[in-house]
Amino acid sequence: MKQDNAIEIHNLNVCVDDQRILKNINLQIPSHKITVLLGPSGCGKTTLLRSLNRLTDLYKELKVTGQIFIDGEDILKPRNDIYEIRQKMGLLSQKPYPLPLSIYKNVTYGIKLKGVKDKKLLDYNVEKRLQEVGLWDEVKDRLHSSPDTLSIGQQQRLCLARGLAVKPRLILADEPTSALDPHSSKTIEDLFKKLKDQYTIVVVTHILRQAKRLADHAVFMHFGEVIEQGSPDEMFSNPQSPELKKYLIDGN
Amino acid sequence: MSRRKAIIQYFSQGWMMIALFVILLLPLIIGIALTCKSGPIFRLCGLDELLFSSIWKPTGGQFGFLPFILSSLYVTILSFIFSAPVCILAAIYLTQFASKRLISFMLPVIDILAGIPSVVYGMWGILIVVPFVGESLAPFFNVNSSGYTILSGGIVLAVMCIPYVLNMLIESFKTVPNGLVEATLSLGATKWESIKHSVLRKCSTGIISAFGLGLAKAFGETLAVMMVVGNVVQISGNPLEAGYPLPALIANNYGEMLSIPMYDSALMLASLILLVIVMLINLFFRYLIYKTQKR
Ligand SMILES: Nc1ncnc2c1ncn2[C@@H]1O[C@H](COP(=O)(O)OP(=O)(O)O)[C@@H](O)[C@H]1O
Numbered sequence: 001m002k003q004d005n006a007i008e009i010h011n012l013n014v015c016v017d018d019q020r021i022l023k024n025i026n027l028q029i030p031s032h033k034i035t036v037l038l039g040p041s042g043c044g045k046t047t048l049l050r051s052l053n054r055l056t057d058l059y060k061e062l063k064v065t066g067q068i069f070i071d072g073e074d075i076l077k078p079r080n081d082i083y084e085i086r087q088k089m090g091l092l093s094q095k096p097y098p099l100p101l102s103i104y105k106n107v108t109y110g111i112k113l114k115g116v117k118d119k120k121l122l123d124y125n126v127e128k129r130l131q132e133v134g135l136w137d138e139v140k141d142r143l144h145s146s147p148d149t150l151s152i153g154q155q156q157r158l159c160l161a162r163g164l165a166v167k168p169r170l171i172l173a174d175e176p177t178s179a180l181d182p183h184s185s186k187t188i189e190d191l192f193k194k195l196k197d198q199y200t201i202v203v204v205t206h207i208l209r210q211a212k213r214l215a216d217h218a219v220f221m222h223f224g225e226v227i228e229q230g231s232p233d234e235m236f237s238n239p240q241s242p243e244l245k246k247y248l249i250d251g252n
Numbered sequence: 253m254s255r256r257k258a259i260i261q262y263f264s265q266g267w268m269m270i271a272l273f274v275i276l277l278l279p280l281i282i283g284i285a286l287t288c289k290s291g292p293i294f295r296l297c298g299l300d301e302l303l304f305s306s307i308w309k310p311t312g313g314q315f316g317f318l319p320f321i322l323s324s325l326y327v328t329i330l331s332f333i334f335s336a337p338v339c340i341l342a343a344i345y346l347t348q349f350a351s352k353r354l355i356s357f358m359l360p361v362i363d364i365l366a367g368i369p370s371v372v373y374g375m376w377g378i379l380i381v382v383p384f385v386g387e388s389l390a391p392f393f394n395v396n397s398s399g400y401t402i403l404s405g406g407i408v409l410a411v412m413c414i415p416y417v418l419n420m421l422i423e424s425f426k427t428v429p430n431g432l433v434e435a436t437l438s439l440g441a442t443k444w445e446s447i448k449h450s451v452l453r454k455c456s457t458g459i460i461s462a463f464g465l466g467l468a469k470a471f472g473e474t475l476a477v478m479m480v481v482g483n484v485v486q487i488s489g490n491p492l493e494a495g496y497p498l499p500a501l502i503a504n505n506y507g508e509m510l511s512i513p514m515y516d517s518a519l520m521l522a523s524l525i526l527l528v529i530v531m532l533i534n535l536f537f538r539y540l541i542y543k544t545q546k547r
């Protein structure tokens with residue numbers, strides 16, 4: 001089995017009009033590790049993450065070229081089973097976006113789309129996923145009320161639970177803690193560390209310390225290019241490129 | 253100095269209160285005035301007979317408003333049936349599928365359409381809709397029709413309401429954050445499922461209030477409808493017959509027919525009925541909004 005890489009990106013380019021947002025990205029994302037995409041804001045981290053599950057489709061002005069292999073399939077090829085491919089990846093965005101449904105239905109949303117109707121199975125999933133993200137005890141008495149009453153940190157964990165419910169193999173997280181208080185941030189970070197045995201995790205961040213805490217594999221981006229990548233210890237103690245050196249000085 | 257500020261503060265707050273008070277009082281004053289002015293007609297017969305009688309013979313002292321009320325409702329409901337699907341689909345297309353260039357082109361166009369005076373829509377109705385209904389549609393159903401029909405009124409009204417309602421729907425849909433759409437898609441929803449579960453659901457109150465305001469506006473719309481609807485007092489379920497909506501009754505006759513006894517009061521009562529129905533429509537939609545918000 002050469003399944004060491006969950007994702008392989010070849011020559012990925014994303015352009016708007018004549019501006020290149022991502023320039024010739026070549027990247028391998030190792031399985032069952034936390035890969036951290038680090039870089040100053042505006043360098044294209046969100047765009048790269050969106051390309052991975054083709055949410056770039058939503059933005060007509062973006063032109064995406066290149067190849068992204070997930071399970072040996074190039075997901076950028078025109079296809080009509082993109083929904084199944086997206087279910088292989090759970091998405092956690094910068095701010096939690098709970099669906100305008102009850103807490104219970106938020107968790108079951110993705111499974112129901114898959115066609116599961118059995119009440120017992122749905123109940124089981126809700127409990128299991130909320131347990132996984134440590135939210136069960138906090139919400140088990142109000143599963144059928146709106147998630148609006150939860151704190152932002154709880155909402156973010158609910159969104160994670162909802163993503164896990166579709167049994168993804170990857171978790172894509174775009175600055176998942178930037179809207180959270182330190183305590184909730186730590187909860188999310190701890191969750192990632194716990195979850196990496198079962199999932200491949202890609203975390204975008206612009207916080208250097210978070211990158212150091214989480215990363216098994218670090219990728220430094222700058223103006224749409226991957227400048228350096230490698231093990232975080234080596235990379236951060238012995239930066240090769242002037243961009244990363246400068247970022248490390250400014251970031252601390 | 254601080255005393256002067258205090259005085260200014262006091263007066264400006266006072267003025268604001270008065271402005272608010274006037275706004276609140278206005279519908280009440282209008283309602284009271286209309287009720288008083290329509291008082292005399294109740295000496296002729298009771299409210300139930302006025303509302304539910306279909307005999308309109310002012311010279312004989314018989315004032316039954318039912319044909320007018322039904323015509324108004326019929327035209328309004330037809331216009332709703334024609335315009336609602338167009339508005340929803342156009343709003344979804346413009347906010348979810350269209351390119352940025354198309355939407356930035358369409359927004360001012362919709363504003364312009366919403367600003368066109370209703371008499372222009374009426375003229376368009378006479379030039380295009382009436383001949384179409386009279387010469388193409390009616391023969392197709394083997395009906396003789398001048399074209400000045402309830403159906404023509406409904407079509408013209410629908411076209412008038414579309415930009416108005418569409419504008420509100422687009423404003424509402426634009427408030428849905430991209431992140432919510434992305435969330436549903438990432439969970440495996442198709443584009444259509446995503447729109448249904450994120451945009452339409454999130455905007456359910458916005459949609460209801462847009463349609464409510466559109467309906468209330470349609471019900472009270474006078475000129476354009478009057479120009480194409482035929483203005484014949486009758487009750488008919490056939491949309492290819494002429495009708496005579498309430499606002500048209502008032503606009504056509506006020507000032508001209510006042511020599512007939514009680515006509516004055518009758519028209520005041522017609523205005524009052526119009527006001528009450530529009531308020532009822534608003535209240536009903538308020539209630540729907542309240543219900544959906546609670547859910
Ligand atoms: N849909 C879009 N249209 C135009 N420009 C875009 C679009 N999406 C992203 N960009 C541009 O691409 C660059 C990278 O954006 P992004 O990926 O959000 O960066 P990051 O997440 O690293 O802050 C920014 O300069 C942004 O303005």
Ligand SMILES: [Mg+2]
Nearest residue numbers: 042045046174
């Ligand atoms: Mg970003």
